Amino acid sequence: MSTTPAGIRNDEPASVDALDRDKIARALATAVKVCDTPLVVGVYGSWGTGKTSLMKLVQGELESETDFYTVWFDSWQHQFDENPAIGLLHTMVAQLGLAEKSGSQARELLTSVAGAFTDLTQWVQPLVDGSADLDQLRQRFLDERFKAREQQILLHKHLRDLLDKATERGAIRLAFFIDDLDRCLPEYILKTLEALKLFLNISGCVFVLGVDREALESTIRARYGDRGISEHYLDKIVQVPFALPPITKAAATRFVKSMLPEELVGVTDDIVAGLDPNPRQLKRFVNSFILNNELAKEIFEGPDYSPIVLVDLLIVQYRLPAxxxxxxxxxxxxxxxxxxxxxxxxxxxxSVRRLVDLVARDPSALDGYIYLSEAISVRRIAFDVVVTEVGEFRIQLIKVLREVLGCTLTEARDLAESPPPIIIATAKTREEAEVLLARVLATGSTGEIR
Known part of the structure; x- marks a missing residue:
């Protein structure tokens, strides 16, 4: 059986720091250790910037402490759960081994919490009844409000009892790491953020939330329409925002070099210079390049093959697809x-200049490389559409915004009058993004695909 080419990496978060972020991880871990609780820390970064890897490093720092327990919650794997809070608590019971430590007590408390949630969501009864007089309706309304309040009190009691069990009645701090929330369906994102509010009056808990803030705000804006709500919604939940800084050129160089086989490290600087400093993009590019290189060994003969030419063509394919x-x-x-x-x-x-020089010397020199780049491509698969300047035909842009975001006329107008850049779509295919950008440009506004 043939072996996998050296350097191929999967898309899982890194278990070892390769991006000089250990200092950041230690600083965040220290803040989590000494902060007042409850507290929510937001780790903000776009797709592929290394949020999960950083959170794993922070988790590792905390797990070395004797007075800290950590729980890792992958939102994406739970997005079809009816209630995010129940999913989070189930994960806590499982990862902390509470069922084994306390026998049936933890399971009974978890069942009680779930039951309280269910009762709370089902307490509202229809108040419109043609056979009831005004006094009856008033009494029913008061009864239902009383039931709701009872269930809220019961829910918080069961929740507090369960967390007391997890934290050994406050002797242990509990850190929840909530990851991949921005990959979930919009309704689940909002449900999870709302569920966090339940925990925000319970001491001893810290929540570290890793999200793409722009993508999440776009989801909230699509749900509520008003840009002001989307900008402030997250701030009302997150007390400590932290924007993940871009990796340095030196860190990117070491990262790329660590993934390349020995015979290919000579193209490291060209890869770093040609791509954005996004760890996941760099990883995927290197994976594609290594596979292309293995295929090239079978296609080219003797000195005809040059890895730098393949790198240049793959960079053009990624940066300039048209x-x-x-x-x-x-x-x-x-x-x-x-x-x-x-x-x-x-x-x-x-990369373009070198390809120009190569073809000027030999018009057929790229033929084999084109075949390789088509076989294993490095094309981007997700694109955002952004309005960079609102043109004179503002009304036409407002019409496009209403259709794309499903918002009201007032909401679309407010969005069009907000300062650019205005993100109007995220995670679209290239074709979808190009169609939407063409509609934006047709209104006289300017925009771009990112």
């Missing part, structure tokens, strides 16, 4: 014989 299509169809796309050709506007990219 231009890459032109090159794939005709190598003449790399010959700047007319000022209106695409290559004239992108030749500042070093």
């Amino acid at each position: 231009f890459y299509k032109e090159i794939a169809e005709s190598r003449q796309a790399l010959i700047a014989d007319r000022p209106d050709k695409t290559v004239a506007g992108v030749d500042q990219l070093s």
Whole structure:
């Protein structure tokens, strides 16, 4: 059986720090150890920036303490649970081994909490009854409100008892790490954030929430429409926001070099210079390059193959997909014989300049590399659409916003009048993003795909 090419990495979070974030992890862990409780810490970063890896490092720091327990909650795996709070508590009981430590007590408390939740959501009864007079309706309303209050008190009591069991009555602090929330369905995201409020009057608990803030705010905006709500909703829940800083060039270089086989480390600087400093993007690019390199060994003979040429073409495929299509169809796309050709506007990219020089010497030199890049591509799969400047036909843009976001006329108008950039769609396919961008541009506004 053939072996996997050296350097291929899966998409799981890193267990060892390769991005110089150990100092950040220690600082966050220290803050969690000494903070007042309850508290919610928000770790903000876009897709692939390493939120999960950083949270794992923080969790590792806390687990070395004798007076700290940690619970890891993967929201994405629980997004079809009816109630996020119950899913979170089930995970806590399982990961802390409470069922084994306390016999049936933990299970009974968990059942009580779940029952209280169910009763609380079902207490409201229809008040409109044609056969009832006004006094009867008033009395029914008061009765139902009393039942709701009873259930709230019972819920908090059971919840407090369960957490007392988990924290050994306050002797142990409990840190919940909630990950991948921004990958979930909008309704589940909102339910989870609302569920966190239940815990915010219970001491001894710290919640570390890893999210893409822009994507999450876009979800809230799509749900509520008003931009002001989306901007302040998260701030009312998160007391300590932390924006994950981009990785340095030096860290990116070490990261890429650590994934490359010995014979390919010479292209490290070219990869780092050609891509954004996003750890997941770098990892996927390197994986694709390594597989392409293995395939090249079977296709090319002797000295005809150059890894740097393959890297250059893959960078163009990733950074400039439309231009890459032109090159794939005709190598003449790399010959700047007319000022209106695409290559004239992108030749500042070093990878493009090297490909131009190569094709100028030998028009067929890229043929084998094109085959490789088509076989195992590094195309991006998720794109955001952003309005960068609102044009003179504001009404037409408002119409587009209403259709895309499903919001009211007032909400769309407020959004159009807010300062750019205005994110109007996230995680779209390239084709969907291009169609939506064309609609934005048709209104006289400017925008871009990110």
